[in-house]
Amino acid sequence: MIVAEHSLSQLSSALATGLTIDTFPFTTRVTSQCSRMAINLHQMYGDFEVSQTNQMPDFDVSIKHHRRWYKPQAQFYFDDYPPFVPLPAAQDYAMFEWGLNWCYANHANEYLILHAAVIARNQQAIIMPGFPGAGKSTLTCELMFNQWQLLSDELALINPKNQLIAAPRPVSLKNQSIDIIQQRHSSAIITEPAKDTNKGTVAHVKPSQQSLNSQQAPCTPAAIVFPKYENQQALQANEIDPAEALVTMAEQGFNYHLLGEIAFDRLSAVVDNCQCYRLCYSSLDEAVEWFDSLLPSSEPRLTATKVLGKNGKQLSC
Amino acid sequence: MLTLCQVLTQKTGPKLSINEWDSLVRQARKSLLLAQLAETAQSSETTQLGGNGLPPQVSRHLASARTLANAHQRAVKWEFDRIESALLSVNTKIILLKGAAYLSQQMPHAQHRLYGDIDILVQSDQLEVVEERLKWAGWATTQHSAYDEKYYRRWMHEIPPLQHAKRASNLDLHHRILPPTARITVAGEPLIENAVQSKHYPFFHTLAPADQWLHSAAHLFCEGEADHGLRDLFDLLQLAQHFLNIDPNYLHQVVNRSNQLGTSRLTHYALRYIKYFLWPELSDEHANACMDKPHHLLSALMDKIFIRTLRPQHLSTQLPGTRAAAKLLYFRSHYLRMPWKLLIPHLIKKSLSQDKAAAVG
Numbered sequence: 001m002i003v004a005e006h007s008l009s010q011l012s013s014a015l016a017t018g019l020t021i022d023t024f025p026f027t028t029r030v031t032s033q034c035s036r037m038a039i040n041l042h043q044m045y046g047d048f049e050v051s052q053t054n055q056m057p058d059f060d061v062s063i064k065h066h067r068r069w070y071k072p073q074a075q076f077y078f079d080d081y082p083p084f085v086p087l088p089a090a091q092d093y094a095m096f097e098w099g100l101n102w103c104y105a106n107h108a109n110e111y112l113i114l115h116a117a118v119i120a121r122n123q124q125a126i127i128m129p130g131f132p133g134a135g136k137s138t139l140t141c142e143l144m145f146n147q148w149q150l151l152s153d154e155l156a157l158i159n160p161k162n163q164l165i166a167a168p169r170p171v172s173l174k175n176q177s178i179d180i181i182q183q184r185h186s187s188a189i190i191t192e193p194a195k196d197t198n199k200g201t202v203a204h205v206k207p208s209q210q211s212l213n214s215q216q217a218p219c220t221p222a223a224i225v226f227p228k229y230e231n232q233q234a235l236q237a238n239e240i241d242p243a244e245a246l247v248t249m250a251e252q253g254f255n256y257h258l259l260g261e262i263a264f265d266r267l268s269a270v271v272d273n274c275q276c277y278r279l280c281y282s283s284l285d286e287a288v289e290w291f292d293s294l295l296p297s298s299e300p301r302l303t304a305t306k307v308l309g310k311n312g313k314q315l316s317c
Numbered sequence: 318m319l320t321l322c323q324v325l326t327q328k329t330g331p332k333l334s335i336n337e338w339d340s341l342v343r344q345a346r347k348s349l350l351l352a353q354l355a356e357t358a359q360s361s362e363t364t365q366l367g368g369n370g371l372p373p374q375v376s377r378h379l380a381s382a383r384t385l386a387n388a389h390q391r392a393v394k395w396e397f398d399r400i401e402s403a404l405l406s407v408n409t410k411i412i413l414l415k416g417a418a419y420l421s422q423q424m425p426h427a428q429h430r431l432y433g434d435i436d437i438l439v440q441s442d443q444l445e446v447v448e449e450r451l452k453w454a455g456w457a458t459t460q461h462s463a464y465d466e467k468y469y470r471r472w473m474h475e476i477p478p479l480q481h482a483k484r485a486s487n488l489d490l491h492h493r494i495l496p497p498t499a500r501i502t503v504a505g506e507p508l509i510e511n512a513v514q515s516k517h518y519p520f521f522h523t524l525a526p527a528d529q530w531l532h533s534a535a536h537l538f539c540e541g542e543a544d545h546g547l548r549d550l551f552d553l554l555q556l557a558q559h560f561l562n563i564d565p566n567y568l569h570q571v572v573n574r575s576n577q578l579g580t581s582r583l584t585h586y587a588l589r590y591i592k593y594f595l596w597p598e599l600s601d602e603h604a605n606a607c608m609d610k611p612h613h614l615l616s617a618l619m620d621k622i623f624i625r626t627l628r629p630q631h632l633s634t635q636l637p638g639t640r641a642a643a644k645l646l647y648f649r650s651h652y653l654r655m656p657w658k659l660l661i662p663h664l665i666k667k668s669l670s671q672d673k674a675a676a677v678g
Binding site: 107 | 377
């Protein structure tokens with residue numbers, strides 16, 4: 001039974017004592033009595049399965065409000081312990097999403113976990129390492145609305161077979177991106193924004209049905225793209241040295257240092273199989289077109305000769 | 318006996334349900350014992366815990382904890398290398414304490430342990446040169462107010478914690494194992510004198526076997542935080558079993574040494590609570606042989622505190638009154654650390670500075 005098949009009040013009741021959701025590849029038990037949590041979970045996780053059987057969830061988290069009458073705060077708990085300082089109560093749902101990302105990043109060492117967005121087409125994945133201010137989340141969201149499978153907007157999970165594992169969850173957008181995506185895609189389901197977070201105004205976008213339908217199949221890494229939004233910049237894509245890509249991605253590793261030699265071998269295997277690009281863009285349409293040329297939907301494999309560069313000219317790779 | 322303790326000490330019991338595993342994994346993780354649980358679950362011959370019989374939701378988390386523990390070990394061994402490099406020219410015993418000592422002696426449980434920082438002990442007249450060499454090698458004093466700095470250097474058994482500028486690893490440099498102002502204390506010299514050279518890491522020393530137990534017991538039973546009491550008790554159990562294999566009189570030596578140095582109250586508590594949580598077969602003779610036993614009423618109060626604060630700090634196994642017990646533990650640790658004329662101004666000063674921090678933050 002999916003979350004959407006519950007009424008909001010049913011979901012609220014379940015959430016108050018602990019609601020377990022299948023958040024592939026993990027299961028998450030979330031407990032909260034906060035109304036915004038119920039509303040947003042109902043909205044964002046509508047297509048996710050509620051776990052019926054009595055199973056042990058991977059992550060046991062809760063969101064509680066403190067200090068009801070004076071500057072109320074929200075606190076995130078993992079295994080009954082609060083790993084972070086509290087945030088203003090209005091950021092409770094955002095804190096849940098950030099907190100759950102932290103859970104994945106810190107407690108799933110079977111995967112090499114990098115800070116990166118991952119999208120895919122026909123089980124061929126493109127990894128976009130996450131440098132702040134690059135516009136990665138907006139781009140990821142845009143690609144998702146253009147029939148790309150969202151594996152994650154934050155965390156690349158690489159398994160021992162060097163495959164990317166999907167972990168689709170609501171996409172986090174900031175500031176102007178929220179309006180941009182809403183305007184470009186009227187069907188997009190977006191939460192009420194939370195203001196004055198340390199990242200500015202934050203909202204979350206419901207992941208596409210397509211992304212959830214495809215989540216079980218592992219993806220093969222095909223390309224690594226370092227996107228950078230630059231205002232009024234014509235689209236420019238340059239190939240970069242795989243060694244540079246490897247080192248840069250290692251820096252974006254959450255548990256790279258924990259896996260040690262395994263991390264290096266796994267990341268090397270991934271990079272070996274990928275073409276690596278730096279992409280500068282200012283137009284989302286042009287960027288989407290470029291990605292489409294990298295992995296056209298009609299063809300199952302990356303064809304090197306058909307990459308579009310500046311001014312639409314073909315790059316030879 | 319707590320289920321987690323039963324499993325860790327490989328006492329056989331009924332097959333665990335998935336709900337029990339759920340609680341067990343969370344209790345173990347909270348207590349920094351998840352990697353140890355992974356090891357016990359793997360090596361146990363009992364069918365209910367056999368490697369192939371573990372539910373996948375459980376084994377993936379145990380495996381993840383193992384990876385973390387392996388990474389910690391690698392990191393600590395590298396720190397040994399860097400500390401040696403920094404202190405090569407210093408001609409004094411560099412004594413590893415607690416976790417670092419267990420790892421350097423290649424004790425089996427050290428492989429499944431997490432390490433927060435490295436503790437070393439040196440002679441007090443060598444403190445300045447050791448600190449200086451460490452600073453040249455990249456360790457820096459962590460941010461402290463002028464008050465904290467003065468407090469540490471004047472009243473404590475260690476200097477303010479050092480953190481490496483590049484690796485962010487933590488190093489605690491001690492000149493004694495207990496503060497000089499503490500109600501129960503011992504000078505550094507008797508322990509340093511008896512320290513033995515490490516077989517596997519010859520640059521370093523470790524405390525003599527009995528002194529290692531004495532120190533770990535003293536550390537745990539002067540502690541004010543209830544984070545990982547069970548882990549520390551487990552360490553003490555492993556220490557005892559490791560050295561008893563070598564010398565069956567080990568616990569007698571521990572008690573004699575504690576009596577000699579004046580820490581037998583703390584050793585008494587350690588023996589009492591290891592028996593309660595982890596080792597019911599332990600003979601009472603050792604705890605009874607401690608000279609400074611608490612009055613039976615005080616003992617009853619300590620029981621109420623310690624059976625709450627030493628257990629895993631997870632809701633699934635929490636007893637009523639744990640918060641009160643944790644507060645009492647905190648006050649007790651400060652009471653032990655300083656006489657009243659120092660303690661009261663200190664607590665006032667600390668609570669005022671915390672209020673200021675809370676108002677700003």
